[in-house]
Amino acid sequence: EEIFYFAATENLYYFPLSSRDTDVGAEVVKGWIASPGHRIPILDYDELWEHxxxxxxATETYHYGGxxxxxYITAVFASFETIYDDKLERGLVxxxxxxxxxxxxDFDAEVTIMFQSKEGVDLYIIPDREYYNAFLKRSNIQRDSIVYERNTQYYNDTIDIEPGYGLIIDASNSRNDVEYSLSLIYNQP
Incomplete structure (x- = not known):
């Protein structure tokens, strides 16, 4: 299945089973926790992984004892969300x-975009960075934008996206610096 993720990491474990009574889950977690590199995604101090x-x-093997x-155990940790809390100086993009x-x-994905600020900004969701380059050259990209929100302080919508999509936050007409929060949550279509 096609799964869009923002970030991922994995832990692997090779475990020759010595007895049917072995608590495999406890042994594997104990082994990962004992390893500095493997315990990072399990403890997740930075709260990066929500899935x-x-x-x-299981494979049949032959050891000296028979x-x-x-x-072979794999744990894949993934994040489908990213959050930006940032400040954009007045007049900048x-x-x-x-x-x-x-x-x-190479597949489409669905993303929920939540934007909030105390100052109004123009938001553009564009299909490619070339539109941003055109925007910087003062070209009018409003009609070619997937989404255009003028002087908005709040935006919340779920849209289908393709590889290359981007977001322009335009504070060039704002009276003050713009502190904003932006959340991108990637979903399966």
């Missing part, structure tokens, strides 16, 4: 990539 998937493959079972082409994904 985890666990996979287990036939046995070896388990900011461009953020919503769906980076460099991820290698």
């Amino acid at each position: 985890v998937g666990i996979g287990v493959e 036939k046995g079972v070896t388990l 900011q461009y953020l990539i919503i769906y980076d082409k460099r991820t290698g994904h």
Whole structure:
């Protein structure tokens, strides 16, 4: 299945099963917690990961003591959300990539975009960075934008996106610096 993620990491564990009575889950977690690199996504002090998937493959193996079972255990931790709390100086423009082409994904995704600020800004959701370059050259990109919100302090919508999509936050007409919060939550279409 095609799953769009913002960030991901994984833990692997090789586990020769010595007894059918072994508490595999407890042993694997104990092993990951004992390893500094493997415990980072489990403890998740930075609250990066809101989803985890666990996979287990059992294979029949032959050891010196005879036939046995070896388990290969994988935990994949993923984040489908990113949050920006930022400040944009009055008169400036900011461009953020919503769906980076460099991820290698070639499918559409769905994203919920929530924007909030105390100052009005112009928001543009554009299909490609070339539109941002045109915007900087003072070209009118409003009619070619996927979304255009003029002098808005709040935007909340779920849209389908394709690789290359980006967001322009335009504070060029704002009277003050713009402190804003932006949340991008990637969903499955």
